[in-house]
Amino acid sequence: MSDGCDRCGEQASVGGKPAGTGTVAALHIALLGNPNTGKTTLFNRLCGLRHKTSNFPGTTQDARIGTVRGDDAGGELHVIDLPGIYSLEIEQNESEVCRRVLAGTLAAKGEQAGEPDAVCVVVDATNLARNLLLVGEVLARRLPTVVALNMIDLARRGGFLVEPAELERQLGCKVVECCARSGEGIDQLISAMSRAVVPSRTPPGSREGLEAWTDEVYALCVGHRHPPASAGGEREGGQAIDPAAVASAARARARFGLLTDRLDRVFTHPLLGMVAFLIVMSALLYVVFQIATYPMDWISAIFDGSEDWVAAWQPGWVQELLGGGLTGFVEHLMPEGILRDLLAQGVVSGIGATVIFVPQIALMFFLISLLEDTGYLARAAFLMDRVLGPFGLPGHSFVPLLSSHACALPGIMATRVIPDRRQRLLTILVAPFMTCSARLPVYVLVTMLLFRDRPGLAAAAFIGCYALGVLAGLGSALLLGSTLLRGRPRPMILELPTYKLPSIRTACVTTWDRSIVFLKNAGTNILAISIVLWWLGTYPKVDPPPAATQLRMMAAEMREGRLADSNIHDSARGTPSTASQAAPFADRESRAAELEAKADHLELSNAKARSFAGRMGRFLQPVFAPLGYDWQLTVGVVTSFAAREVFVSTMAVIVTGREDAEEEGILEEIGAAKREDGSPVFTTATCWSLLVYYVLAMQCLPTLAVTAREAGGLKWAMLQLLWMSAVAYLAALLVYQGLRLAGVS
Amino acid sequence: MSLPIHDWQFWVATVIAILALRHVLKMLFPSGLPLMKKRAGGKGTRTTLTVDRKPVDRSIPTK
Amino acid sequence: MAPAKHQTISLVSSCCGGACAHGQRPEPVRVRLSDAEVGDSGVVCHHNLDIRDAELLRAMGLRPRARVRVCKRGEPCIVEVLAGCGHGGGGIEDACSCRIGLAGSLARLVMIEPTAATPALAVV
Numbered sequence: 001m002s003d004g005c006d007r008c009g010e011q012a013s014v015g016g017k018p019a020g021t022g023t024v025a026a027l028h029i030a031l032l033g034n035p036n037t038g039k040t041t042l043f044n045r046l047c048g049l050r051h052k053t054s055n056f057p058g059t060t061q062d063a064r065i066g067t068v069r070g071d072d073a074g075g076e077l078h079v080i081d082l083p084g085i086y087s088l089e090i091e092q093n094e095s096e097v098c099r100r101v102l103a104g105t106l107a108a109k110g111e112q113a114g115e116p117d118a119v120c121v122v123v124d125a126t127n128l129a130r131n132l133l134l135v136g137e138v139l140a141r142r143l144p145t146v147v148a149l150n151m152i153d154l155a156r157r158g159g160f161l162v163e164p165a166e167l168e169r170q171l172g173c174k175v176v177e178c179c180a181r182s183g184e185g186i187d188q189l190i191s192a193m194s195r196a197v198v199p200s201r202t203p204p205g206s207r208e209g210l211e212a213w214t215d216e217v218y219a220l221c222v223g224h225r226h227p228p229a230s231a232g233g234e235r236e237g238g239q240a241i242d243p244a245a246v247a248s249a250a251r252a253r254a255r256f257g258l259l260t261d262r263l264d265r266v267f268t269h270p271l272l273g274m275v276a277f278l279i280v281m282s283a284l285l286y287v288v289f290q291i292a293t294y295p296m297d298w299i300s301a302i303f304d305g306s307e308d309w310v311a312a313w314q315p316g317w318v319q320e321l322l323g324g325g326l327t328g329f330v331e332h333l334m335p336e337g338i339l340r341d342l343l344a345q346g347v348v349s350g351i352g353a354t355v356i357f358v359p360q361i362a363l364m365f366f367l368i369s370l371l372e373d374t375g376y377l378a379r380a381a382f383l384m385d386r387v388l389g390p391f392g393l394p395g396h397s398f399v400p401l402l403s404s405h406a407c408a409l410p411g412i413m414a415t416r417v418i419p420d421r422r423q424r425l426l427t428i429l430v431a432p433f434m435t436c437s438a439r440l441p442v443y444v445l446v447t448m449l450l451f452r453d454r455p456g457l458a459a460a461a462f463i464g465c466y467a468l469g470v471l472a473g474l475g476s477a478l479l480l481g482s483t484l485l486r487g488r489p490r491p492m493i494l495e496l497p498t499y500k501l502p503s504i505r506t507a508c509v510t511t512w513d514r515s516i517v518f519l520k521n522a523g524t525n526i527l528a529i530s531i532v533l534w535w536l537g538t539y540p541k542v543d544p545p546p547a548a549t550q551l552r553m554m555a556a557e558m559r560e561g562r563l564a565d566s567n568i569h570d571s572a573r574g575t576p577s578t579a580s581q582a583a584p585f586a587d588r589e590s591r592a593a594e595l596e597a598k599a600d601h602l603e604l605s606n607a608k609a610r611s612f613a614g615r616m617g618r619f620l621q622p623v624f625a626p627l628g629y630d631w632q633l634t635v636g637v638v639t640s641f642a643a644r645e646v647f648v649s650t651m652a653v654i655v656t657g658r659e660d661a662e663e664e665g666i667l668e669e670i671g672a673a674k675r676e677d678g679s680p681v682f683t684t685a686t687c688w689s690l691l692v693y694y695v696l697a698m699q700c701l702p703t704l705a706v707t708a709r710e711a712g713g714l715k716w717a718m719l720q721l722l723w724m725s726a727v728a729y730l731a732a733l734l735v736y737q738g739l740r741l742a743g744v745s
Numbered sequence: 746m747s748l749p750i751h752d753w754q755f756w757v758a759t760v761i762a763i764l765a766l767r768h769v770l771k772m773l774f775p776s777g778l779p780l781m782k783k784r785a786g787g788k789g790t791r792t793t794l795t796v797d798r799k800p801v802d803r804s805i806p807t808k
Numbered sequence: 809m810a811p812a813k814h815q816t817i818s819l820v821s822s823c824c825g826g827a828c829a830h831g832q833r834p835e836p837v838r839v840r841l842s843d844a845e846v847g848d849s850g851v852v853c854h855h856n857l858d859i860r861d862a863e864l865l866r867a868m869g870l871r872p873r874a875r876v877r878v879c880k881r882g883e884p885c886i887v888e889v890l891a892g893c894g895h896g897g898g899g900i901e902d903a904c905s906c907r908i909g910l911a912g913s914l915a916r917l918v919m920i921e922p923t924a925a926t927p928a929l930a931v932v
Contacts, residue, residue: 087867091860127906129891130869211871218891257888260907261846261879264886268909338754342761382884382909491911493864496886498907525772528765535762540748642769705772714774 026067026076028114029193030101032138033122034131035084036497038150042122042180043081044509046190051081053513054108060416060710061097063108064513070194077193080108080116086130088137089207092419102141118144118196120189125155125162125177126498128222132214135171136203144196145173148189152177154498159249163221170217172201181503260499267379270386277380280371281402288363288406295359302326303352326352342534350530353645354523357407360437361518364406366511368399373502378494385492391474392481394418395492397427401473404434405466408703409522410514412710420490426477428711429720432703433473435466438644439694445648446691449671449682461691468695472727484719525702529642536613537639537650544603551599558592601657608653613639627693627729628686628736630675637693644699655681683745689736697728839922842885842915844878849890850920851875857917868908876920879907885915 033039043051047066054063064081082101083094100106104115121138123131128149138145147167149155155162168175174192178185203213266272304325327344334340371377377399385395393401396418404411411431418424435443443465451458481487557563608614609631617635624634632654640647652666655673673681682690698704698721708717749755838853852874855862869889870876880886890905 086864090863090867092864127891130889130906133867207866222891264907265880268880268884268886338749338752338758342758378909385911386883491861491914492884493861493868493908493910493914495868496907496909524768528768528772531762531765532769535758701769701772708773709775717773 026078027070027117027194029077029079029196030098030116030119031079031081031122032098032102032119032134033084034086034124034127034134036495037084037122037124037127037131038180039081039084039122040510041503041506042148042150042178043079044506045180045183045186046077046079049509049512053517054110056097056101056106057109059093059097059106060712061094062416063111065108065111068190070190077190079120080111085134087133102138102143115143118146118193120146120148120193120196122148122150125149125152126158126160128160128162129214129218132217133210136210136213139171139173139199139201139203140205142198142202145199146189146192146196147171147173147175148185149175149177150180152184153179153182157249158253159246160222167217167221170201170220172199173197263499264379264496267376268382270383273379273383274387277383280376280380284364284367284371284402285405287367288360292359292363296356299352299356299359300325303348303355304328338538341538342531346531346534347527349534350527351523353530353643354519354526357437357522358515358519360406361410362511362515364403365410365514366507368403369507369510370502370504373500373506375497375499378496381494382492388474389489391477392423392426392485392489393430393474393477394420394423394427394489395494397423400427400431401434404431404436407436407438407518407522408432408434408700409706410518412703412706413517413521415710422485422487423489425711425716426481426485428707429480429716429723430473430477432698432700432707432720432724433469433476433696435469435695436644436700438700439465441645441648442640442694443691445651445667445670446682446687446694448667450684450687450691465691465695468692472696476723476727480723521706522702525705526643529701530646533613533639533642533646536616537608537611537653539611542607542610544599545606548599548602548606551595551602555592555595555599558588558595561588603657605654605657608650609635614654626737627732628683628689628740630681632673632675632681633686633690641699642701644694647694685736685739685744688739689732692735693728693732695728696724696731698724836921838919840916841876841878841887841918841920842881842912844881844920844922846878846881848922849875849877850922853919853921855918857914861914865908865910865914869906870908870910870918875923883912884909885912 031039031043043064043066046068050068051064051066054065055061056063061083066079066081068077068079070077080101082098085092085095085098088095088099088102097106102116102119104113107113119138119141121131121135123135135147149162149164149167152162162177164175164177174196176185176189176192178189180186204210267276302325304327326348330344330348331340334343368377371380381395381398383395384398388395388397397415399417400411400414402411403414408431411434412428415424415427415431418427443462447458447461451461554563609618614631614635617638618631620638621629621631621634624637629637632651635654636647636650639650648667648670651670651673656666656669671682675681704717704721707720708714711717836853839848839850841850844850852870852872854872855865857865865871870887875890877888877890878885879888886907886909888905888907
């Protein structure tokens, strides 16, 4: 490749893109291939973490674009990982995306449209015959092409004798044997991609002609034309063969085939398969929810502070600085004021609210990726098709619905694997019914109030919440599938990949990708919502209540020694102070500090109640009164519309005046909250009503946004919001009124 | 009840909150708010075609 | 003209062997894929699938004259699609293959010509 022609000054090019003077321009390589050919593994091997995930505008297909350093003579290669497809010519979203990218009419977000400089078709060496169809279609497009003959290690182990030289001759383009898992042949592949040329042969254009051509090429290049082994075991091409080794490999293949048959029969059996599925899924959920609590606790400690955690190994000055976590650090560093509050309570809190979910999501996707790599998930999809089919959902839905138990956001994005649009829409609409991690703090609060000292019943209620969510989701799918989204379910067709040991590397890269996407999507949104909620909960500023002022006066008098302990009354409640009933305080200063802390709590609680958010709650309270909620609960429910996880912290501030919902004893204090008429806020009927409401309600703006994007329009997000809100309201109403009628207050 | 309008920090925090609200609305309405979308081509304004300030006689066929 | 919803491909004549002793081609034995026994092999003759399903299956390898081996009956029906085509008598290694799972309702619409005799299940 030269920089310029001496005669006409025209610049030479590869694939139509001119080279820069003195430098080699980056080449754009499209990576294409059938599903289950190791294309993703190859992409990860080529680019590692040097990639970004984008999407193709106007579609719901992910686009991964990575960079790989070319060989010594070449520059960088920009590799775009296209969706796995069986053919460019079938009517599927993925095929259309690939067609348009190869034609140069579609590019990933942020990339320039244009034909790729070269195409690398990844082919499974153990399934060459089927893969040749796609190779033929790509060759017909007359773009510089390279074929990566992947999984060559498995082919050799299986005794397949693929002749790359003959394959090159037949295809008219470079063929490189490689193994993405081990890295064999990767350098040669990179070199070949840098030097890709337009193929010298063109396959037939018709479908039948192309299929006959693939048969012919396969027969010439794999096994068929090999002459019988001579005495010396030589055959054409000079590659020595050992008949005993070939026979041994054939026997091993037969044994593996038999094992595969048996495993398939077990994993797709209606009874045995279900048992296996329940064991696998229970183990997965146990690992996710049990093991993820450790990093979640660390994250919570980092953001909100934990004296035990920090005190365990830090010197005193660090404890003082970091004992309150990042929130405390900001409060320590910045002078008191509005911006400090915004930073500590809005920004840091908002970031923490997103980051805390990452361990669960990451672990969920790591394990799902491992399961997928083993080949089990494809079999489980057929099993689930039997279970979900009566509700109008396809077997493919179970991974998105499972993922939604960690967070609905990545669960909804995972619906991209569902080929039928109607079934995909159904899954998206019902995914948020699955109990996600953000609901758990509410469940913990309410079950604790309902079943104090009865952990068995509390656990049963917890499980009941999960089951209610699943049932509501399935019921909604059935109803929507027979009304608004009526249509015949498409029967499942799925390739069943070979059983194999999963690749940890692939799982790690996939997990990284999904976590980054979650942080980008949810992180910015939840942060923005946190800031808005903070502002609405902070303003307008109100005068402190008289009780708080009185407490401060008492504190001042206590410090000056003008006030005895026995004269202190709990002004806010009109009852004798508990302090005067307890052992007498020796330290006037600590007693004064306690009085001031109570005054702070009263002021904060009052400020929250009379803020814009609190006023909204009071205004909407009549709507929620039939559900048994007073204005305090209504504020909590209304503010958690934007993000569920703020309910407990909002209740903590309104009821107790304290912002740290993790503080010891705070749940009990919330549980002891009183209405304006003196009756308890959290009655039994109210608790059940609240629990049912939170199981079923749509209270997550980021999920709504992703629904709108993935479903292709805001109307679907609005439908989801209205439907879930209606179901939640009616169910909570029935529960509350039903319990009241039954005499349960 | 009051807003601390004399505190510069209030204004900074309010601007940040407005930007955050804008982000939230953009998240929900990526193509713009429905009420604020302009119709393609607009309503248009009726006017009379003139040439050299004289109205055009549409009965005369053009070449 | 709107495309037909179902695509019927009949390649019976090309699947058969040579003419019989009386100069007439023997009627090929055809079996529904859903009715074939586990372990049976056959050649895909024709199917009456929806055009989208037909296109996808064809691209996946389940095309006319494809050689298949039934791995599992029922729901789902699992078949192993073997490399190459024809009656398998050409000595091609059956090493390259892929497994496809399809719903029982689709398997009922695919007809295969067994390469091993299964007279009890023959469909005239």
